[in-house]
Amino acid sequence: MNAEQPRKRVREGWLSDRLGWGGISTALAKHRAPRRGFVFYLGGITLFLLLVQVLSGVLLVLYYKPDSTNAHASVERIVGEIPYGDLIRGVHVWASDFFVACLVAHLFTIVIRRSYKPPHELTWLSGLVSLVIGIGMAFTGAILPWSQKAYAQARVGSEIAHNIPLIGGWMHRLLRGGQEVTSNTLSNAYGFHVAVLPATVTLLVGLHLFFLSRKPAPVPVSEQVVDEEPGAQGEADAAKAPAAPVDDDDTIPLYPDFLYRQAVAWVGVLVAVLTLAIFADRPLGEAADPRLSSTGAQPPWYFLPFHQIIRSSPRELLGIDGAKFIVGATCFLGALVVALPFLDRKGSKLMAWAGWIVLFVLFLLATSALS
Amino acid sequence: MSNDEPKSPPRRDFLGIAVGGSATVFAVAAGYPVARFIEPRTRPPSGPTVVGKVLEFPPGTVKSVMVDERPVLVVRAADGQFRAFSALCSHLQCVVGYAPERNQIECPCHRGVYSMDGQNIGGPPPRPLEELQVSVNEGAIIVSSVG
Ligand code: FES
Numbered sequence: 006m007n008a009e010q011p012r013k014r015v016r017e018g019w020l021s022d023r024l025g026w027g028g029i030s031t032a033l034a035k036h037r038a039p040r041r042g043f044v045f046y047l048g049g050i051t052l053f054l055l056l057v058q059v060l061s062g063v064l065l066v067l068y069y070k071p072d073s074t075n076a077h078a079s080v081e082r083i084v085g086e087i088p089y090g091d092l093i094r095g096v097h098v099w100a101s102d103f104f105v106a107c108l109v110a111h112l113f114t115i116v117i118r119r120s121y122k123p124p125h126e127l128t129w130l131s132g133l134v135s136l137v138i139g140i141g142m143a144f145t146g147a148i149l150p151w152s153q154k155a156y157a158q159a160r161v162g163s164e165i166a167h168n169i170p171l172i173g174g175w176m177h178r179l180l181r182g183g184q185e186v187t188s189n190t191l192s193n194a195y196g197f198h199v200a201v202l203p204a205t206v207t208l209l210v211g212l213h214l215f216f217l218s219r220k221p222a223p224v225p226v227s228e229q230v231v232d233e234e235p236g237a238q239g240e241a242d243a244a245k246a247p248a249a250p251v252d253d254d255d256t257i258p259l260y261p262d263f264l265y266r267q268a269v270a271w272v273g274v275l276v277a278v279l280t281l282a283i284f285a286d287r288p289l290g291e292a293a294d295p296r297l298s299s300t301g302a303q304p305p306w307y308f309l310p311f312h313q314i315i316r317s318s319p320r321e322l323l324g325i326d327g328a329k330f331i332v333g334a335t336c337f338l339g340a341l342v343v344a345l346p347f348l349d350r351k352g353s354k355l356m357a358w359a360g361w362i363v364l365f366v367l368f369l370l371a372t373s374a375l376s
Numbered sequence: 377m378s379n380d381e382p383k384s385p386p387r388r389d390f391l392g393i394a395v396g397g398s399a400t401v402f403a404v405a406a407g408y409p410v411a412r413f414i415e416p417r418t419r420p421p422s423g424p425t426v427v428g429k430v431l432e433f434p435p436g437t438v439k440s441v442m443v444d445e446r447p448v449l450v451v452r453a454a455d456g457q458f459r460a461f462s463a464l465c466s467h468l469q470c471v472v473g474y475a476p477e478r479n480q481i482e483c484p485c486h487r488g489v490y491s492m493d494g495q496n497i498g499g500p501p502p503r504p505l506e507e508l509q510v511s512v513n514e515g516a517i518i519v520s521s522v523g
Contacts, residue, residue: 006421077400157470157471157485160464160468160470160471161468161470161485162468163469163470164469165468165519178414178415178418179414179416180417181416182416183416183417183418183419184418185417185444185445185446187445188419192489255398267446288461295442295445295446295447295471296440296447296463296471297440297471297473298440298463298470298471298472298473298482298483299470299485300473300484300486301469301485302484302485315468315486316485316486316487316499316500317500318500319500320496320500320501320502321502326467326502327500327502328500331521343418353402
């Protein structure tokens with residue numbers, strides 16, 4: 006039996022007749038994906054991790070109680086009493102860390118490879134908004150156990166949001182569910198975490214994939230062509246170009262080759278998440294007591310660089326409250342990142358260097374925050 | 377081109393405008409009640425709160441209590457005088473705590489330091505801790521609500 010036979014069976018089977026699978030697989034096979042480079046699998050891995058979180062999250066919701074009196078005890082019960090509860094919580098928590106890591110890595114590889122440049126603006130924007138929402142999901146999820154650490158994170162996170170220009174006051178009230186961090190904060194975080202944000206991110210990821218299918222990511226060889234600073238005509242041609250193979254040594258069909266490789270990467274990631282969920286404990290910490298000092302309230306790893314900047318900032322910068330200045334400056338930098346494809350229309354190599362430098366600085370800040 | 381062709385926009389254009397227009401009107405009309413619905417209610421401060429009896433606060437101690445859902449530090453000096461400070465750091469609102477070994481108030485989040493009279497003396501906090509009114513009435517300690 007040769008390898009073509011099972012595929013043929015699928016194409017000709019009962020389900021395939023009803024789904025018209027032959028047409029779908031032929032259409033998918035026409036799309037090309039890069040043959041080499043782990044970075045091209047990051048987006049798919051991120052999507053897979055989102056799915057893992059949704060599935061494990063649906064299970065956790067069955068036992069979790071979103072009010073300040075019962076939340077911590079309900080998570081303790083999930084971990085301590087419910088069969089495989091610690092495993093499912095572990096998978097959810099580790100998958101969330103991997104998810105943010107992949108999102109950030111995906112962002113940096115896009116910047117370093119300058120894949121944001123026209124005509125990929127819509128893919129870039131939908132991806133960036135998904136990144137912000139992904140971090141929002143991680144942030145609201147971290148509040149749900151209502152531990153001492155979760156309470157401190159809710160306080161500091163909402164106060165940082167308060168310093169965002171223009172919409173800060175509204176975001177502060179919305180995140181807290183009022184003026185203070187109370188049970189309302191927890192129920193708001195719950196609502197956002199299990200409904201609003203996942204629904205929004207699903208929509209955005211759908212759009213992201215749609216935009217990507219219309220204007221596929223440039224593969225390495227075409228990138229070399231762009232490095233030669235094409236003129237306006239060259240860019241217009243690039244915009245018109247379909248997902249055609251640039252060189253068969255550099256690309257493979259999206260289906261089945263690329264998607265099968267992607268599936269192998271998913272299995273690898275799942276094994277890593279499961280291993281950590283089984284062997285690396287994520288302690289829940291003490292239940293929140295608002296009277297107690299926020300000792301040990303280290304933020305999650307992805308906020309460490311920002312935490313270090315906030316911690317070492319002076320009280321005032323240019324006559325503005327230090328925290329306000331830093332949050333404002335971060336928003337400004339964020340706006341520049343959003344506008345990258347419009348500012349850097351040709352995808353200059355300078356941005357690739359800037360990407361590496363920013364990554365290095367963030368790494369230094371994160372490590373110094375741990376000291 | 378014949379003269380009796382209609383001058384009005386084609387029916388498809390009209391339908392497109394009608395659908396787009398009603399969708400916009402509906403989005404605006406629905407947006408307002410939704411925005412009002414998710415806007416959290418603000419509760420007025422509950423006024424002065426009894427936080428305990430004098431006997432529960434020996435001289436030279438600092439105790440954390442809740443007033444209006446906010447943590448408050450009640451400081452009783454060695455001479456028996458009471459002072460109360462909001463326990464929310466003026467930097468990013470972490471809960472501060474008393475460090476007896478250094479006799480100062482500290483914020484663990486970004487290493488903010490306050491003196492025992494609430495002054496910001498180290499780290500990023502830009503302002504002193506908010507001071508609250510304390511009074512004693514028939515052995516009960518009463519703290520004014522947080523501003
Ligand atoms: S919140 Fe207290 S020092 Fe930052």
